[in-house]
Amino acid sequence: MIKSMTGYGRYVSHDQKRQITIEVKTVNHRYLDISCKIPRELYPYENELKKQMKGQLKRGRVDVYISCAGEQLTDKKMQVDWDVFEQYLNNINALQEKGNVQGSLSIEHILSMEDLFYIEEPDHLDEQLFEIIKNGLQKALEQVVEMRTxxxxxxxxxxxxxxxxxxxxxxxxxxxxxxxxxxxxxxxxxxxxxxxxxxxxxxxxxxxxxxxxxxxxxxxxxxxxxxxxxxxxxxxxxxxxxxxxxxxxxxxxxxxxxxxxxxxxxxxxxxxxxxxxxxxxxxxxxxxxxxx
The missing domain is CATH 1.20.120 (Four Helix Bundle (Hemerythrin (Met), subunit A))
Structure with a gap:
């Protein structure tokens, strides 16, 4: 049975924390050309997602959109670079000693220090969450294949x-x-x-x-x-x-x-x-x- 190269599929997964929306659109193309527009947290998994799509689609231009509303896909944590903070303190103490500068360090001064705070992100998704995304992508692909058929x-x-x-x-x-x-x-x-x-x-x-x-x-x-x-x-x-x-x-x-x-x-x-x-x-x- 022949298939066309035009298709569309959409799947939405949501719970109390977040809603994940996955859309797949396909149109004519000489070869299989997959373009992914996904959250940056999914960048390390892009090749795996493309491999999943290649198992279902042989030819056509494929645009994949994955978006997340609510909580982010990964738990981000703000951290303090204590080495940088120590350098700030050492230099402030040196200024006070050499310049005979008086005064105390306030929280406002600390918050204005550049590069003192940074965001730490896990380098991988929760395995269960990634399974939800892969299953959602599979559901969207099934809709695409059905339409193409x-x-x-x-x-x-x-x-x-x-x-x-x-x-x-x-x-x-x-x-x-x-x-x-x-x-x-x-x-x-x-x-x-x-x-x-x-x-x-x-x-x-x-x-x-x-x-x-x-x-x-x-x-x-x-x-x-x-x-x-x-x-x-x-x-x-x-x-x-x-x-x-x-x-x-x-x-x-x-x-x-x-x-x-x-x-x-x-x-x-x-x-x-x-x-x-x-x-x-x-x-x-x-x-x-x-x-x-």
Whole structure:
């Protein structure tokens, strides 16, 4: 079953301390490109979170947003740098002795000392809290995959419909190809007779010229390859894998064969059918761009 690359998932976890919101958005992209906008406390875990996402998603631009309201993810503690404080005191005492400075040190003076206080943060999250985040991310990813699957099913139906139409057009081309030799012969004969003002001309010469022209206009090989590419396209769609780039290649080959047929065309009806086929293939190529 094919999947699209467009999806969205959201999960909210909350308790008495905090609320954690996780959002995952995915759109088209040639490769798998993951961008995380997360609290700084989660920076050490970013690679692990990306690994979790890579297990679910194979292709597309992925934007992940994790936010926290309420208490922070880690318990921050304010600490005093006692070495710095001791240096302050030593220097103050030295100033008083050498400069005969009088006065006492107040709490206001202490609070104004630079680099005396600093915030200490744990270098890791509480294990239970990180499990909550990973489980929440998994829930959001499941929503994304479900959305991508539903859209993929709709695209797959559209593919089958368009391939059936292309096969119908190909069958029409095959019918025209059968009568092309006779029409080419008669057309060339009329042109030669017109050029010779109605004078007779050897049919053997016409046959030779017609054979050359018919060989140039023969579309049998292109028709055979069209059938092969269409069958390969349908078989690829059935695979449960990342198939977007392969489908894009096959669609390009379909378009190449139809363009060749159009360039060889000697019949207006064949040209018309080729135009219709190119229109259908372009629509397939547009849809393929959103396949994982």
């Amino acid at each position: 539903v859209e993929g099913e709709a695209i797959q139906k559209d593919f089958h419909s368009r391939i059936r139409l292309l096969k119908s057009y190909t069958a029409q081309l095959e019918e025209h190809a059968k009568s092309m030799e006779t029409q080419q012969f008669n057309s060339l004969k009329e042109k030669l007779e017109t050029m010779l003002d109605g004078k007779g001309i050897d049919d053997e010469r016409i046959v030779q010229e017609a054979a050359i022209q018919i060989e140039k206009a023969d579309i049998a090989e292109e028709l055979t390859r069209l059938h092969s590419h269409m069958d390969q396209f349908i078989e690829t769609v059935k695979k449960n894998d990342s198939i977007g780039r392969k489908l894009d290649f096959i669609a390009q080959e379909l378009l190449r064969e139809v363009n060749t047929i159009a360039s060889k065309s000697i019949l207006s009806e064949v040209s018309r059918i080729a135009v219709e086929m190119k229109s259908e293939i372009e629509k397939i190529k547009e849809q393929v761009q959103n396949i994982e």
